[in-house]
Amino acid sequence: MLLDLSGRHALVCGASQGIGHASAIELAELGASVTLLARSADALKTAAEALPRKHGQHHRWFAVDMLQTDKLRIAVTDIVADHPAQILINNTGGPPGGLAHTAETAAFETAFRQQLLAGQTLVQALLPGMRAASYGRIVNVISASVKEPIAGLGVSNTVRAAVAAWAKTLSGELAADGITVNNVLPGYTRTARLDGLLAAQAGSSGRTEDEVAQAMLATVPARRFGKASEVAAVIAFLSTPAAAYVNGVSIAVDGGRTRSLS
Numbered sequence: 508m509l510l511d512l513s514g515r516h517a518l519v520c521g522a523s524q525g526i527g528h529a530s531a532i533e534l535a536e537l538g539a540s541v542t543l544l545a546r547s548a549d550a551l552k553t554a555a556e557a558l559p560r561k562h563g564q565h566h567r568w569f570a571v572d573m574l575q576t577d578k579l580r581i582a583v584t585d586i587v588a589d590h591p592a593q594i595l596i597n598n599t600g601g602p603p604g605g606l607a608h609t610a611e612t613a614a615f616e617t618a619f620r621q622q623l624l625a626g627q628t629l630v631q632a633l634l635p636g637m638r639a640a641s642y643g644r645i646v647n648v649i650s651a652s653v654k655e656p657i658a659g660l661g662v663s664n665t666v667r668a669a670v671a672a673w674a675k676t677l678s679g680e681l682a683a684d685g686i687t688v689n690n691v692l693p694g695y696t697r698t699a700r701l702d703g704l705l706a707a708q709a710g711s712s713g714r715t716e717d718e719v720a721q722a723m724l725a726t727v728p729a730r731r732f733g734k735a736s737e738v739a740a741v742i743a744f745l746s747t748p749a750a751a752y753v754n755g756v757s758i759a760v761d762g763g764r765t766r767s768l769s
C-alpha cells in the first residue's frame with residue numbers, strides 16, 4: 508500500500524492539541540513535513556517539537572486565528588509561497604453547545620466564519636500548489652452530527668452540514684486535478700473539546716461529569732471514548748497516495764455510534 512508522504516508538505520489546522528495534533532504526528536510519521544496552525548504560539552511551538560523527524564523533514568508552525576479570514580489568507584498565502592502544500596487538514600475548534608432555537612444569530616455567523624469561510628480561504632490558497640503537483644488531499648474534520656444531528660449542539664449541527672455540502676461540491680470540482688476532498692467525522696473523542704462538553708452538560712443538567720460521560724457511552728457500541736490518534740489514523744490514510752480513489756466521502760470514526768446506513 509502506498510502510504511509514503513516523503514517530500515509532501517501538509518498544512519494542519521487546529522494542530523496545537525487534540526485531533527489536529529494527533530493528525531500532524533501521523534502525517535509526520537509517514538514522512539510529510541508539517542506546518543501547524545492554531546492561535547496559541549506557545550502550544551504550537553511545543554506541539555511542533557513533538558513531531559517525528561525520522562525522514563529528515565522540517566516542521567513549522569504559525570499562530571493565526573481562523574476567525575480572522577483576511578489575516579488567515581495573508582498568512583497561508585505567505586506559507587505556501589515558500590513551501591507549497593499538497594495536503595490540507597481543515598480542522599479547528601468546535602462551536603459552543605446550546606439549543607438551535609435560542610442561539611444568537613451572531614453565533615451562527617461566527618461558526619460559519621470559523622468552520623466554512625476559513626476552509627474556503629485555505630483551499631483557495633493551497634489549490635495552485637496542489638494543481639502544480641497533480642496531488643491534493645483535503646480532509647475536513649467535521650462531526651458525526653452531519654449524519655445524525657446531536658441534541659444540544661444546535662449551531663454546530665447547522666454549520667457542519669454546510670461544511671459537508673461544501674466539501675462534497677468541491678470533491679466533484681477538483682477530482683480531475685488529482686485532488687480529493689473527504690471528511691472525517693469524529694465521534695466522542697477524548698480531547699479538551701470533549702472535556703469541555705462534559706463539563707458544560709454537567710453544569711446545565713445538574714448531573715456529575717461521570718454521569719454525563721456514562722450516558723454518552725451508552726450510545727457507543729464500543730463502550731469507550733475514542734482516542735485522538737484513532738481519528739488521526741483515518742485522516743492520515745486519506746492523505747496518502749493509497750487513498751487516491753476515495754473522494755467525496757464522510758467517514759465516521761465513532762466506535763459505531765452512528766446508526767444510519769449512509
Ligand SMILES: NC(=O)c1ccc[n+]([C@@H]2O[C@H](COP(=O)([O-])OP(=O)(O)OC[C@H]3O[C@@H](n4cnc5c(N)ncnc54)[C@H](OP(=O)(O)O)[C@@H]3O)[C@@H](O)[C@H]2O)c1
Nearest residue numbers: 521523524525526545546547573599600601695696698700
Ligand atoms: N473531541 C470530540 O469528541 C469531537 C467530536 C466531534 C467533532 N469534533 C470536532 O473535531 C474538531 C477537533 O476537535 P478536538 O477535540 O481536537 O478539539 P480541541 O482539542 O478543542 O482542539 C481544537 C484545536 O483548534 C484550535 N483552534 C480553536 N479555535 C481556533 C481558531 N479560532 N483559530 C485557529 N485555531 C483554533 C485550538 O488551538 P488554539 O486554541 O490555540 O487556537 C486547537 O489546536 C472540532 O471541530 C470538534 O468540534 C470533536
